[in-house]
Structures are given as structure tokens and as C-alpha cells.
Amino acid sequence: GHLPDPGLVQQLVAEAHARFAPVTDGQNASYIPALASVPSDLFGICVAGTGGGLHAVGDAAHEFSIQSISKPFVFALVCQAIGEDEARRRLGVNSTGYPFNSVIAAERSRDGLSNPMVNAGAIATTSLAPGASAEVKWQFVRDGLSRFAGRPLRLDEEVYRSESSANQRNTGIANLLQSHERIYFDPIQATDIYTRQCALGVTTRDLAIMAATLANGGVNPVTGETVVDAIHCQHVLAVMVTAGLYEHSGDWLYDTGLPGKSGVSGGMICVAPGKGGLATFAPPLDAAGNSVKGQLTARFLSHALGLNLFASL
Numbered sequence: 019g020h021l022p023d024p025g026l027v028q029q030l031v032a033e034a035h036a037r038f039a040p041v042t043d044g045q046n047a048s049y050i051p052a053l054a055s056v057p058s059d060l061f062g063i064c065v066a067g068t069g070g071g072l073h074a075v076g077d078a079a080h081e082f083s084i085q086s087i088s089k090p091f092v093f094a095l096v097c098q099a100i101g102e103d104e105a106r107r108r109l110g111v112n113s114t115g116y117p118f119n120s121v122i123a124a125e126r127s128r129d130g131l132s133n134p135m136v137n138a139g140a141i142a143t144t145s146l147a148p149g150a151s152a153e154v155k156w157q158f159v160r161d162g163l164s165r166f167a168g169r170p171l172r173l174d175e176e177v178y179r180s181e182s183s184a185n186q187r188n189t190g191i192a193n194l195l196q197s198h199e200r201i202y203f204d205p206i207q208a209t210d211i212y213t214r215q216c217a218l219g220v221t222t223r224d225l226a227i228m229a230a231t232l233a234n235g236g237v238n239p240v241t242g243e244t245v246v247d248a249i250h251c252q253h254v255l256a257v258m259v260t261a262g263l264y265e266h267s268g269d270w271l272y273d274t275g276l277p278g279k280s281g282v283s284g285g286m287i288c289v290a291p292g293k294g295g296l297a298t299f300a301p302p303l304d305a306a307g308n309s310v311k312g313q314l315t316a317r318f319l320s321h322a323l324g325l326n327l328f329a330s331l
């Protein structure tokens with residue numbers, strides 16, 4: 019299958035923007051001080067096809083920190099590096115039903131496993147990046163995410179400093195993981211690399227290309243580079259389906275029928291396997307930390323573009 023013809027995609031993307039731009043529900047994340055001050059009315063949408071076509075509208079060139087949308091991509095890179103069976107054995111792939119920053123996620127299952135879409139499993143995933151030093155692991159993460167985006171991504175120093183100064187929960191989660199032997203590098207350094215990973219700057223356009231790379235069996239449709247093998251994309255999408263929107267993942271799937279991933283800066287991606295990726299950016303979040311306009315846009319476009327994986331027509 020393919021996306022509808024380019025003219026229609028562009029028209030529907032523009033319609034989604036016009037429809038949902040007036041929505042004022044939700045609030046910017048405030049626990050990371052630098053995110054609270056981002057203008058709440060920024061709104062970008064971009065669809066990227068597996069053929070490399072891009073359809074952007076609104077603030078799709080505005081740069082913001084990737085936050086939790088880094089998680090599926092770092093998981094893909096780690097699966098590629100250590101193998102999908104070992105990654106599953108050491109991280110877990112079951113949903114927790116708890117909020118993204120839950121300490122319970124690392125504690126409830128007796129074995130300390132969660133999944134790579136919540137902070138506990140994501141910090142453990144980052145700790146598995148190849149390399150003996152924090153610097154080498156960080157290069158691996160940054161370079162890999164940059165290959166997904168098709169351009170070198172830069173650290174947003176302000177967001178990194180801001181989150182580092184308010185990182186008590188993630189530090190606690192990392193220490194708890196260590197008590198279960200479920201973190202595979204120094205917990206403080208692993209948390210720091212994870213915090214950097216979350217502070218990489220991306221645009222909505224970058225995220226659409228990253229999502230389309232997952233839709234395209236790991237080949238970036240713009241640069242043509244193979245970032246990871248296709249088998250890893252399948253596994254990543256499976257985990258996104260059950261846990262990409264945390265405790266609201268069931269509602270999300272009911273609405274869109276697609277793997278998705280959100281982040282607290284207000285970004286969101288959806289992946290339509292074989293067809294393309296949808297990305298949105300709009301900072302105000304709902305109670306689970308998912309962009310309000312992003313979810314409305316995804317629901318509308320999944321239906322309008324015929325992307326729902328469970329639809330029989």
C-alpha cells in the first residue's frame with residue numbers, strides 16, 4: 019500500500035492544521051522548566067512517505083527537544099547492536115500501564131523489567147549502547163538518531179541543563195534498576211546520557227522522516243541510508259503499539275490503529291508500516307503527557323489517509 023496521491027495528502031494535512039489550531043486544551047510540561055516557556059500555540063504537522071515525499075504545514079521547521087520520541091529509535095539502534103533477543107531479555111517488552119516516569123514500572127515486575135518506551139526501560143536501553151565510556155555511548159546515540167533524521171542533530175543545552183537540574187525521579191529510577199541488576203552501565207552516567215538524548219533538537223519534519231524510516235524497514239527514505247535492519251523496525255513498532263503513549267496506549271490504538279510515540283515537549287509520531295510517518299508538534303499536553311493537538315491530528319489523518327492497521331478496507 020501507499021499513501022494517497024501527494025495533492026490529496028497535502029490538502030488533508032492543511033485541513034488538519036486548520037481544524038485543530040484553535041484548540042486550547044492541555045498545558046505545556048512544567049516539571050522541566052525550559053519546556054514551560056515554549057509558546058503554546060506552536061503547531062506543526064509533517065507527513066513523510068516511504069518514497070521520500072514530504073508534506074509539511076505550520077511550524078514544521080521549528081526546533082524543539084525530542085524527549086521520549088528518542089526512545090523507539092534508541093531501542094532500534096540497541097537491537098541492531100546487541101540483537102533483538104538479548105535486548106528483549108535484558109529490557110522487557112510488556113506494557114506497564116503506569117505513567118512514563120513511574121518508579122513502580124521498575125519495581126512491580128519481580129524481575130525489574132519494563133519496556134523501552136517508559137523511562138525505566140529507556141534508561142536501561144541507553145545503558146546498553148555499545149562503548150566502554152559515557153562519551154562513546156553518547157556518540158553512538160547521537161549519531162544513530164542523526165542517521166534516522168538524515169542530518170546531524172545538536173544538543174539543546176538549555177533543555178539539557180534544565181532537565182539535569184530537575185532529574186530526581188530518573189536518577190531514582192536508575193538506582194532502583196541497579197538494585198535489580200537491570201541497568202548495564204553506571205546509573206548516574208546512564209541517566210546523564212539519557213537526559214542528553216532527550217534534549218537533542220529536532221523539527222517536526224525531522225520526526226516525520228524518522229518515523230518514515232521505521233515505516234520503510236530501516237531505510238531513511240530521504241538519504242537512502244540503511245539505519246537499522248527491517249526486522250528491528252517490526253519489533254520497535256510492536257512495543258510502540260502497546261506502550262508508546264504509556265497508560266493511554268489503549269485509547270490511542272482504539273482511535274488511530276497505529277504505533278505511536280509521544281514526548282513531553284509536545285512532539286508525536288505515528289508510523290504506517292510500508293506507507294510513511296506522521297509527525298506533529300504542539301506543546302500543550304493531556305494528563306498522561308501526550309500532545310492534545312497531536313492526538314487529534316493523528317486520529318483525523320489516520321482515518322482520512324486510510325492508515326488504520328485494523329481497517330479491512
Ligand code: GLN
Binds near residue numbers: 087119137181213
Ligand atoms: N526527558 C523526559 C523525562 O525523562 C522524557 C519524558 C517524556 O518525554 N515523556 O522525564
